Structure formats: C-alpha cells, structure tokens
Amino acid sequence: MMHLIAIAILPKDGVLDTQGRAIHQTLKREIFNSPESAIGASLSDLRFGRYAELIFEGNKEASLKQAEIAAEKILANSLTEKYTVQYLREI
Amino acid sequence: MKETIGIIRFPGSNCDYDVMHWAQARGYQTRFIWYQDSFQKTEYSGIVVPGGFSFGDYLRSGALAARSTVMNSIREYVSYGGPVLGICNGFQILTEAHILPGALLHNNSNRFLDSWVSLRKHTKISFFDKGISENLRLPIAHGEGRFFIDTEGLKRLQDQDQIWMTYEGENPNGSLSNIAGICSADKKVAGLMPHPERAYKQYLGGIDGEFFI
Numbered sequence: 001m002m003h004l005i006a007i008a009i010l011p012k013d014g015v016l017d018t019q020g021r022a023i024h025q026t027l028k029r030e031i032f033n034s035p036e037s038a039i040g041a042s043l044s045d046l047r048f049g050r051y052a053e054l055i056f057e058g059n060k061e062a063s064l065k066q067a068e069i070a071a072e073k074i075l076a077n078s079l080t081e082k083y084t085v086q087y088l089r090e091i
Numbered sequence: 092m093k094e095t096i097g098i099i100r101f102p103g104s105n106c107d108y109d110v111m112h113w114a115q116a117r118g119y120q121t122r123f124i125w126y127q128d129s130f131q132k133t134e135y136s137g138i139v140v141p142g143g144f145s146f147g148d149y150l151r152s153g154a155l156a157a158r159s160t161v162m163n164s165i166r167e168y169v170s171y172g173g174p175v176l177g178i179c180n181g182f183q184i185l186t187e188a189h190i191l192p193g194a195l196l197h198n199n200s201n202r203f204l205d206s207w208v209s210l211r212k213h214t215k216i217s218f219f220d221k222g223i224s225e226n227l228r229l230p231i232a233h234g235e236g237r238f239f240i241d242t243e244g245l246k247r248l249q250d251q252d253q254i255w256m257t258y259e260g261e262n263p264n265g266s267l268s269n270i271a272g273i274c275s276a277d278k279k280v281a282g283l284m285p286h287p288e289r290a291y292k293q294y295l296g297g298i299d300g301e302f303f304i
Contacts, residue, residue, distance in 0.1 A: 015239065016265070018201040050150075074158060077151060077187070080194045080239060 003056045003063040004088040009076045010049035020048035049081070055091065093120045094136035096304070099165070099181075101126040101145035101156045106178065106288060110141045113288035117221075117304045126159045132167055137174045137218050137304075140165075140181030142232075142286060152195060152235045153183030162188050174218035175280045176303075179233055182272070182282030191273060191282045192248070193240035195233075199265030203234040207296065208285060209259040210271055214252050217278040219303050227299035229285035231263060236284040238266040238273070251276040256283060 011017040024046040032043055052075060056063035067085050076083040096114040100107050100123050111121045124130050124138075126145075145156035156162075162184075169175060169190060177185040185191040198204055212225050240248065245267060248254050256272035264284075272283035287300030 015196070016199060016237075018197040018199060022201050074150070074154065077154070077194055079241065079244075080196060 001057070001059065002091045003058075003060055004091050005054045005056065005063060005067040006086045006088050007052045007054065007067060007071045007075055007083055008049060008086070009051070009071070009081050009083045010047050012080055012082050015080050017047050020046050023048055050075070053088070060087070060090075093118065095119065095134060096121050097124045097130060097135040097138045098122070099124050099126065099138065099140045099161055101143070101159065101184075103145045103147055104141050104143035104180070106142035106180075106286065109286075109288045110139050110178070113291055113300070114139070114304055116291060117301070119304070124161060124164075126156065126161045128161060129164045130161070130168075132164070132171045132173055135168070135173065137176065138165060138168060140175065140177040140184055141288075142179030142181055145180055145184060148180075148235075151183075151187065153180060153185075153187040156180075156184045157187035162190075166190065169275075169280055172277075172279060174216075176219045177280075177282040178286055178288065179231075179236075179284055182284055183235065185280065185282045190280055191275065192244050192253075193238055193270075193273065195235050195284070196237045196239050197235050198233070198237055198263070203232075204236070204263050205232045206230070206263065208261070208263055208271070210256045210285060211259045212256055213254050214274065214278070216255060216274045216281045219281060221304060222302040224299060224302075226259065228290075228297050229287055229300055230289050230296065231285045233264070233284055236264040236266065236271075238268075238270040238284075240267060248273060255281055256285075 071083045257269040274281040287303040290297040290300035
C-alpha cells in the first residue's frame with residue numbers, strides 16, 4: 001500500500017517573510033493594478049513557503065508518523081517555521 | 092610540531108581554501124575534512140566550518156549540511172571542549188545543527204550583500220581570539236544573514252554573555268539586536284556572518300581578521 005502525504009511549510013506569524021513580501025508587492029504593483037482587477041476583493045497579505053509530497057509504503061498511520069518526523073526534523077525549522085501534514089490519498 | 096586546524100568541506104563550500112591560507116599564514120597546519128567522514132577529536136586544535144553554499148542552499152541555508160555524518164564528530168568535539176568557529180554558511184550550519192541557537196534568515200532587503208561592515212566585539216571567545224580588536228571592519232557576503240531568535244533565546248544570549256559581535260552603525264541585513272556573531276555559553280563554539288579569513292592582509296582590504304586565529 002502506497003500513501004501520498006503533503007507537507008506545507010510557512011514562516012511563523014511574526015517572522016518577517018521577505019520572499020512573501022516581495023511577491024505580495026509585485027502582485028499588487030503589476031497584476032492587481034488595473035481597473036479590471038477591482039472585482040470586490042483585494043490582496044491584504046501573502047506568506048510564502050515550501051511544499052513537499054512524500055510517498056510511503058506501509059500502513060497509513062505509520063506513514064503519517066514518518067511524515068511528521070520528516071517535517072519536524074528537517075523540512076521545517078521549528079524556531080522560524082510552522083508546518084501542516086496532510087494525507088492526500090492512497091496511490 | 093605545528094598545531095592543526097581542521098577545515099570541514101561540504102559539497103558547495105567555497106571559503107575552504109581562504110580559511111586554509113589564513114590559518115597557514117598564522118602558523119598552523121591545516122587539514123580538510125570531508126562531510127561524509129568522521130574525525131579524531133584529539134588531532135585538532137580547532138575546527139573551522141567555512142562559508143559557501145553547502146548543498147546549493149537547498150531547503151534552507153545549512154539545513155542539509157547540518158544533518159551530515161561529520162556533524163556527529165563535531166558534536167563529540169564540542170562536548171570534549173574543542174573550539175569550533177563557523178563562518179557565514181558555517182554559522183548557518185551550526186545553527187541548523189542546533190549547536191548554536193537561533194537561525195539566519197533572508198536579509199531584510201532580500202538581496203545578496205557584498206560589502207565591508209563595522210563591528211564591535213562584546214566578549215572574548217576561547218581559541219579563535221588571539222587579540223581581536225574591539226572595533227573592527229570585515230567583509231560580508233551573504234543572502235541569509237538576518238539573525239533571528241525568540242524572546243527567551245535572546246534573553247539567554249544576553250544573560251550568558253553569548254553575543255560575540257554586533258554590527259556598528261548600519262545593520263546591513265535586519266539582524267535582531269544587530270547581531271553578527273554569537274558564541275556558546277562556554278565560549279568554545281562561535282559563529283559569525285562576516286569573513287575574517289578575507290581580511291588578514293592589507294592587500295585584501297584590511298587586516299582586522301588576522302588575530303582571530
């Protein structure tokens with residue numbers, strides 16, 4: 001049995017996210033700057049992070065546990081980043 | 092016999108030879124240590140983790156290097172009381188390995204910085220201070236040098252006299268409390284973003300890096 005698990009990593013709230021800030025500014029300046037983009041919502045913040053998909057072989061619970069270890073031990077820096085582990089599907 | 096400085100090399104280290112020339116100019120013999128190898132703690136007077144772009148800065152600067160085999164030897168060396176200096180990417184590796192506290196994040200300008208900075212030394216570390224002056228100028232070359240630590244961590248650094256160097260005048264990267272370098276509570280392990288090994292001869296632009304080693 002194979003399991004596809006997603007890990008998403010974002011800078012913690014309060015940690016200055018320079019990449020997110022640069023993307024946010026460019027979006028506002030270059031993409032959402034026209035009258036056509038004024039459609040009832042405006043971008044107020046953007047946080048930028050990383051995304052990984054892990055494939056495990058074995059049982060589902062153990063796979064999720066392993067994914068948690070991967071996120072905790074290496075994919076995220078617990079001082080500056082937060083992460084979510086999400087089971088996507090059996091493959 | 093001359094004392095030996097061990098210089099750790101990862102794929103992507105690029106200040107390894109600068110550190111070699113710097114240490115040799117100061118009278119040491121040097122030996123490179125490959126990241127997949129282990130080393131004997133008694134063979135070295137000091138270990139330098141040099142700068143560069145280990146593992147292409149993939150994931151986070153220093154994150155992959157921090158989890159390689161040689162770091163086990165470095166941990167043993169540290170618990171034995173051996174002095175370790177991490178410079179630039181070496182500093183990032185030591186924080187990622189949790190040998191030093193904190194993290195080094197993207198500069199607040201989000202730009203790679205290559206310039207000379209003014210620094211102030213606040214404490215004397217063990218071994219890698221052979222008479223560093225209190226006010227000095229060294230070059231920086233980094234994209235991720237913004238020192239960050241949580242509130243309790245910063246208080247601990249202050250209380251235990253672990254803030255080694257701060258930027259004077261302009262803070263180039265947005266580092267918390269202008270921090271450019273820190274050390275362990277016992278002063279044996281230190282990390283610094285500026286490059287002393289690029290400043291030990293007048294023809295390099297300055298000599299303030301000379302008396303580190």
